[in-house]
Amino acid sequence: MIEDYGLTTYEDVIRTLILSENAILKDEVKQILVSEFGNNYTTYFSVLEAISFGKGTLKEISDTTGIEMKSLSRYLHDLVNTYEIIERRAPIIKGTKMGRYAIKDQMVHFWFRFINPNMSFTESGKYDMVFGRIKTSLSSFIGPVFEQIARNIVFEDLPFSPVRIGAWWNRRGDEIDIAAIGEKPYRVLLGEVKWNSRPLQVKDIRKLLDKRTLVDWYNDKREEHFLMISKAGFTKTAEDFMNDNGIEGRDLSELLYGMK
Numbered sequence: 001m002i003e004d005y006g007l008t009t010y011e012d013v014i015r016t017l018i019l020s021e022n023a024i025l026k027d028e029v030k031q032i033l034v035s036e037f038g039n040n041y042t043t044y045f046s047v048l049e050a051i052s053f054g055k056g057t058l059k060e061i062s063d064t065t066g067i068e069m070k071s072l073s074r075y076l077h078d079l080v081n082t083y084e085i086i087e088r089r090a091p092i093i094k095g096t097k098m099g100r101y102a103i104k105d106q107m108v109h110f111w112f113r114f115i116n117p118n119m120s121f122t123e124s125g126k127y128d129m130v131f132g133r134i135k136t137s138l139s140s141f142i143g144p145v146f147e148q149i150a151r152n153i154v155f156e157d158l159p160f161s162p163v164r165i166g167a168w169w170n171r172r173g174d175e176i177d178i179a180a181i182g183e184k185p186y187r188v189l190l191g192e193v194k195w196n197s198r199p200l201q202v203k204d205i206r207k208l209l210d211k212r213t214l215v216d217w218y219n220d221k222r223e224e225h226f227l228m229i230s231k232a233g234f235t236k237t238a239e240d241f242m243n244d245n246g247i248e249g250r251d252l253s254e255l256l257y258g259m260k
Contacts, residue, residue: 025107048116153255
């Protein structure tokens with residue numbers, strides 16, 4: 001569809017398809033979801049908006065929306081199971097009590113992150129103002145989206161047969177963007193995804209290696225694999241370091257090539 005409109009930049013896409021008087025996607029998300037949610041749509045919308053801003057836990061969503069946790073659980077259950085708009089994700093190891101909610105469809109995610117909070121401005125035709133706000137925060141939105149795309153690609157071609165795939169985090173705030181484990185023999189893949197403007201350096205690679213001790217899973221038996229994905233690639237020193245330590249590195253072009 002984008003090709004049919006001759007759109008070549010993200011600004012073209014947003015302005016033509018969403019932020020203009022006759023944009024075909026301008027009201028699509030709202031119209032579809034209002035018809036699904038019925039009279040309670042404003043409550044569901046507030047929950048989805050909170051999640052779109054990275055509020056992924058029950059407490060975070062409750063604090064942001066003002067909805068009591070007992071009532072909130074019902075709405076989250078509906079959004080996961082009835083409407084299938086969000087999903088609950090947990091770290092692949094020891095993670096059932098640390099789940100986070102995330103919006104599954106990126107168009108819906110984008111709409112609640114940028115359009116719904118600015119609805120009064122779009123309805124009054126202040127498209128330039130809204131686009132300015134989008135442009136300011138777009139990089140922070142794209143980073144997690146890039147992480148998810150990278151995970152999906154990497155998990156299509158792992159160096160072992162996994163029993164669990166996803167990401168890993170703990171209560172202290174430590175995170176690993178890509179994680180997969182395999183059994184018999186025990187294997188683990190740990191990876192980082194960076195939506196960066198400059199090539200990564202050795203210090204950035206070392207941070208991933210330092211995190212290996214945080215993932216407590218058959219530490220004395222497992223075979224370890226490491227992966228770094230960098231939008232802007234790596235310095236020559238970083239590439240040499242990765243080669244010497246058996247760490248796989250991919251830049252944006254190499255990652256996308258893997259999709260073909």
